[in-house]
Amino acid sequence: MRVVHYLNQFQAGVGGEDAASTPPQVHDELVGPSRLLARLLEPGGEQSGDAHEVVASISCGDDHAASDPGVMTEVLRLAREVGAEMIVAGPAFGSGRYGLACGRLVAGAAAEGMPAIAGMHPDNPGVDQAGGAVVVAAGASTREMRPSMERLAAAALKVAAGEPVTAEDGRVGRIPRRTTTVEQPAAVRAVDLALARLAGDRDATEIPAGLFDVVSPAGPVEDPAEATIALVTEGALVPAGNPDRLEAARATRWVHYPLDGVTALAAGDYESVHGGFSPAAANADPHRILPLDVARELEEQGRIGALHHEYLATAGNGTAVANARRFGVEWAARLHGSGVQAAILTAT
Amino acid sequence: MDTTTPATGDAPSSLLVHAVEQVVLGDRTAYRGGQLTVGVEQAHDALADPALSSVRVHATNPGDPVRIVKLLDVVEPRTKGPGRGGVFPGFLAPPRPDRPRQTHVLRGAAVMAAGALPRNQEGIVDMSGPAAEVSPYAATSNVVVEFARTDDASWEDVDVALRRGLLRLAVHLADAAAEADPDDVEEWAPPARPGPGDLPRVGVVTNLQTQGSFKDVYVYGRSFATSLPTLIDPFEVDDGAIVGGQFGHPGLRNSTYVHQNHPVVAELRRRHGHDLSFAGLVICPEPVDQHAKDHISAHAARLCIAAGFDAAVVTKEGGGNADADASLKMDRLEDAGIAAVGMFAEFAGPDGTGPPLVFPPRRATAMVSTGNYDERLQLPAMERTLGGDRVDIADADADAAMELPVATIHGSLNLLGGGRLRAQEEAA
Amino acid sequence: MSIAEQVGAPRIVPTRGIPYPAGDPELDPEEERAWRRRLLETALRAVSTPVKRPTIFDVEESAS
Numbered sequence: 001m002r003v004v005h006y007l008n009q010f011q012a013g014v015g016g017e018d019a020a021s022t023p024p025q026v027h028d029e030l031v032g033p034s035r036l037l038a039r040l041l042e043p044g045g046e047q048s049g050d051a052h053e054v055v056a057s058i059s060c061g062d063d064h065a066a067s068d069p070g071v072m073t074e075v076l077r078l079a080r081e082v083g084a085e086m087i088v089a090g091p092a093f094g095s096g097r098y099g100l101a102c103g104r105l106v107a108g109a110a111a112e113g114m115p116a117i118a119g120m121h122p123d124n125p126g127v128d129q130a131g132g133a134v135v136v137a138a139g140a141s142t143r144e145m146r147p148s149m150e151r152l153a154a155a156a157l158k159v160a161a162g163e164p165v166t167a168e169d170g171r172v173g174r175i176p177r178r179t180t181t182v183e184q185p186a187a188v189r190a191v192d193l194a195l196a197r198l199a200g201d202r203d204a205t206e207i208p209a210g211l212f213d214v215v216s217p218a219g220p221v222e223d224p225a226e227a228t229i230a231l232v233t234e235g236a237l238v239p240a241g242n243p244d245r246l247e248a249a250r251a252t253r254w255v256h257y258p259l260d261g262v263t264a265l266a267a268g269d270y271e272s273v274h275g276g277f278s279p280a281a282a283n284a285d286p287h288r289i290l291p292l293d294v295a296r297e298l299e300e301q302g303r304i305g306a307l308h309h310e311y312l313a314t315a316g317n318g319t320a321v322a323n324a325r326r327f328g329v330e331w332a333a334r335l336h337g338s339g340v341q342a343a344i345l346t347a348t
Numbered sequence: 349m350d351t352t353t354p355a356t357g358d359a360p361s362s363l364l365v366h367a368v369e370q371v372v373l374g375d376r377t378a379y380r381g382g383q384l385t386v387g388v389e390q391a392h393d394a395l396a397d398p399a400l401s402s403v404r405v406h407a408t409n410p411g412d413p414v415r416i417v418k419l420l421d422v423v424e425p426r427t428k429g430p431g432r433g434g435v436f437p438g439f440l441a442p443p444r445p446d447r448p449r450q451t452h453v454l455r456g457a458a459v460m461a462a463g464a465l466p467r468n469q470e471g472i473v474d475m476s477g478p479a480a481e482v483s484p485y486a487a488t489s490n491v492v493v494e495f496a497r498t499d500d501a502s503w504e505d506v507d508v509a510l511r512r513g514l515l516r517l518a519v520h521l522a523d524a525a526a527e528a529d530p531d532d533v534e535e536w537a538p539p540a541r542p543g544p545g546d547l548p549r550v551g552v553v554t555n556l557q558t559q560g561s562f563k564d565v566y567v568y569g570r571s572f573a574t575s576l577p578t579l580i581d582p583f584e585v586d587d588g589a590i591v592g593g594q595f596g597h598p599g600l601r602n603s604t605y606v607h608q609n610h611p612v613v614a615e616l617r618r619r620h621g622h623d624l625s626f627a628g629l630v631i632c633p634e635p636v637d638q639h640a641k642d643h644i645s646a647h648a649a650r651l652c653i654a655a656g657f658d659a660a661v662v663t664k665e666g667g668g669n670a671d672a673d674a675s676l677k678m679d680r681l682e683d684a685g686i687a688a689v690g691m692f693a694e695f696a697g698p699d700g701t702g703p704p705l706v707f708p709p710r711r712a713t714a715m716v717s718t719g720n721y722d723e724r725l726q727l728p729a730m731e732r733t734l735g736g737d738r739v740d741i742a743d744a745d746a747d748a749a750m751e752l753p754v755a756t757i758h759g760s761l762n763l764l765g766g767g768r769l770r771a772q773e774e775a776a
Numbered sequence: 777m778s779i780a781e782q783v784g785a786p787r788i789v790p791t792r793g794i795p796y797p798a799g800d801p802e803l804d805p806e807e808e809r810a811w812r813r814r815l816l817e818t819a820l821r822a823v824s825t826p827v828k829r830p831t832i833f834d835v836e837e838s839a840s
Contacts, residue, residue, distance in 0.1 A: 128697075128701060128702060130701075131699050131701070132699060173701060175701075175773045176696075176699055176700035176701050176773070177694060177696045177700040177701075177704065177720055177771040177772060177773055178700055178720070178723070178771065178772065178773075179700075179719045179720045179723040179754065179769050179770065179771045180769070180770060180771075180772065181481070181768045181769060181770075182768050182769075182770045183768070184768070185611060185762075185765055185766055185767060185768055186611075186691055186716050186717070186718045186762065186765035186766070186767060186768075186769075186770070187611035187612045187614070187615045187661075187691075187764070187765030187766060188615050188765075189716050189765075189770075190612060190615075190661045190689050190691050190716045190765055191550065191612070191615045191616060191619065191624070191661060193689045193714050193716060194550050194659040194660070194661055194687055194689045194714075195548060195550070195623060195624065195659070197659065197687040197689065197714050198548050198658055198659050198687050202713065202714075203713070204714060205713055205714045205715050206715055206716050206717040206770060206772065207692060207694065207704050207705065207708075207715040207716075207717050207771075208704075209708055209709075209713055215784040215785070215786055217786035217787070217826075217827045217828065217829075218786070219826065220823065220824050220825055220826045220827075221823045221824050222824075223824075224820045224823065224824055229820075229823075235797065247741075248469070249469060249597065249667070250721075250722075250753070250755075275467065275469055275596070276559075276596075276667070276669065276794075277559065277560075277636065277794050277795040278467075278559075278560045278561060278563075278795055279795070280795070281793075281795045281796040281799065281801050282795060282796065284801075285799060285808075287798060287799060287809075287812065288795075288796035288797070288798050288799030288801075289796075289797065289798060290798070291798040291812050291815065291816055293809065293812070294798075294809065294812045294813045294815075294816050295816060297813070298813075298816060298817075298820070303817075303820065304820065317667065318597060318667035318668055318695065318721070319668075320695055320696075320697040320698075320702050320722060321695065321697075321702045321703045321706065322697045322701065322702040322703075323697070341823075342823040344816065344819045344823075346791075346797040346798050347780065347797060348794045348795065348797055636793075636794045637793065637794065638778050638779070672779060706779075707779055707782060
């Protein structure tokens with residue numbers, strides 16, 4: 001198969017955080033770990049007869065890649081242009097923006113029927129974004145490139161051959177849960193399960209116990225008086241009339257609105273469209289959702305360096321966890337790319 | 349039937365079931381041979397209220413090319429007989445503890461209101477097609493009430509008016525069957541008193557969403573928001589002691605209808621004396637803040653201990669926030685040595701790969717799935733719509749073909765356990 | 777354990793109510809704004825503090 005390898009700006013040698021906004025580019029030659037991947041995909045002579053060739057490295061800056069789903073659609077298009085028959089993305093290790101980009105890319109490829117696989121740390125939010133594509137575990141950092149790439153390549157060979165990739169191969173992420181109609185109503189199954197549990201079966205369950213990922217805390221802000229701070233919220237505070245029609249529940253999007261020159265949020269100018277609580281208090285005083293008045297005060301008094309010029313919002317009402325994690329990474333990409341050091345999230 | 353002897357708490361109760369196969373509109377309310385005729389004038393009288401400037405009553409039956417949008421509550425017609433009172437205690441009249449233990453039910457019929465009300469989260473019921481297969485309200489012959497608000501009435505007034513009107517209409521319709529011989533009689537013993545016995549004592553803990561205006565559940569006529577967990581005789585609930593006024597996620601609401609026909613209670617009653625002893629029903633509010641959730645959960649667990657539960661099925665109402673109420677109770681029950689089984693809809697996302705629960709239990713592990721919220725359904729166009737003209741979440745006219753997540757179909761995720769949907773891992 | 781801790785939010789400032797996370801309608805307007813100020817100051821303290829795991833930063837009720 002003709003394989004295209006996706007990596008971020010660091011791994012491609014384009015630059016560091018300073019190059020996080022670079023757009024997608026197809027490299028003239030294989031760069032960075034693409035060369036290792038190419039060697040690992042060469043047929044060992046034992047099993048597969050297929051010759052796999054890594055035909056191109058495509059890279060993109062992390063902030064740019066994570067900022068807008070359209071970016072990875074463009075990367076996929078570029079990959080097709082150079083003849084991709086399969087996509088290998090990463091390993092993204094623990095980098096959330098890189099992982100999100102990898103997840104989106106392979107999800108897009110899989111949705112079009114192209115074999116695709118990504119590698120990243122199991123806690124990477126990108127794991128949730130891979131849709132129908134396979135994700136295998138990578139280490140936490142580039143120090144573990146060799147073993148991570150070996151695992152990624154081995155699993156890629158299986159994907160190319162159409163073989164299933166399992167937990168033994170390092171597969172991570174949840175296996176999709178599909179809704180079906182069964183014979184017995186839930187109430188009957190619940191009573192059966194209660195009796196089974198009383199009889200000693202303490203493992204039986206239809207829903208596995210959930211595990212949330214561990215979020216690596218960002219380091220502290222050295223001095224807030226020097227920092228740009230952003231206000232963000234999932235209380236769905238939007239300009240009156242909800243001009244961008246933010247959903248009241250199960251949000252699939254987030255919105256942003258300017259705060260340039262705004263020192264207070266007047267009742268009647270803003271409203272909360274969050275469907276999960278009564279908006280009366282918020283509509284009477286929007287600062288109960290977005291504390292702009294006090295933030296401006298702190299800015300004036302030099303307690304913070306600057307208040308960021310916009311706020312980000314979504315509705316945290318029945319939000320699919322995968323979407324919430326994605327919003328977090330996209331917000332981080334947008335704010336980080338704008339020079340913000342800390343964000344205060346008002347949560348409802 | 350003898351209704352003169354005062355009832356005791358240990359006496360069995362019976363449901364006199366009159367089957368309804370079809371509902372039609374007509375000049376006078378009547379029930380004959382499985383057909384329920386709704387007298388339009390009489391229906392209007394039952395619904396009359398200063399807050400409603402007009403009402404329109406429609407009849408629709410399973411299989412009709414009809415889509416109902418902006419559904420509010422759904423109620424099963426029940427009565428003790430014309431003029432007898434006693435059902436919907438606290439709503440239509442003060443509760444009467446010594447009321448007769450027999451109740452007439454129009455099984456296969458439902459009355460419902462549909463129309464715009466604040467915070468009424470959008471959803472549909474299709475009487476035919478793929479969506480009909482996942483909604484309990486597509487399997488009943490429905491009397492649908494559309495309404496208009498009087499100019500100077502508040503929406504709260506409208507909410508109260510509709511609630512009372514639907515209950516009065518439900519009684520009025522059931523009265524038409526009161527003289528008919530029932531098609532079936534269901535006799536139910538009350539839950540067994542705590543005490544020694546051979547059979548495991550299994551109860552059910554049902555959480556009611558209590559989040560303020562238009563997102564509240566009423567017990568004996570009052571919001572359950574400030575109440576403590578309560579052991580309530582299921583007979584009271586048969587008679588309509590719990591009425592739903594919670595208009596959040598359509599797939600995650602428990603209407604009055606499903607409380608009247610509580611599926612877990614029904615299953616426990618069915619097996620009482622066979623492989624288990626039905627230990628009781630505990631109802632709890634779902635407060636919004638974390639401290640109150642902890643406090644209510646601890647109290648509920650103490651109540652279950654006092655009632656001698658060996659095991660409990662825990663049910664919820666609402667979205668992710670309500671997962672916490674169920675999970676906290678499950679953990680407290682397990683800590684007290686009571687086996688807990690939680691009933692949850694899953695939030696696994698459109699491709700089914702997200703974490704299923706927002707707030708899973710930490711020590712309890714047994715859970716039953718009622719389906720994935722985000723599973724998508726393709727719905728055909730419909731000839732007729734009731735309750736409104738648009739489905740904003742699909743950005744379409746109400747009669748158009750549309751694709752919607754299963755959670756927007758009313759009653760689909762059936763959080764009291766009456767449905768057959770279940771999410772599970774794809775076979776490899 | 778609160779939902780915020782459960783999902784792993786590293787820095788958490790508890791507030792008084794879901795419909796008004798940065799306010800308190802029980803207070804009169806001046807007191808409410810002062811409460812909001814204390815919330816934000818606590819938030820600034822939190823972002824300036826190194827943490828390794830979900831950490832709660834309570835608003836310190838000091839004599840004003």
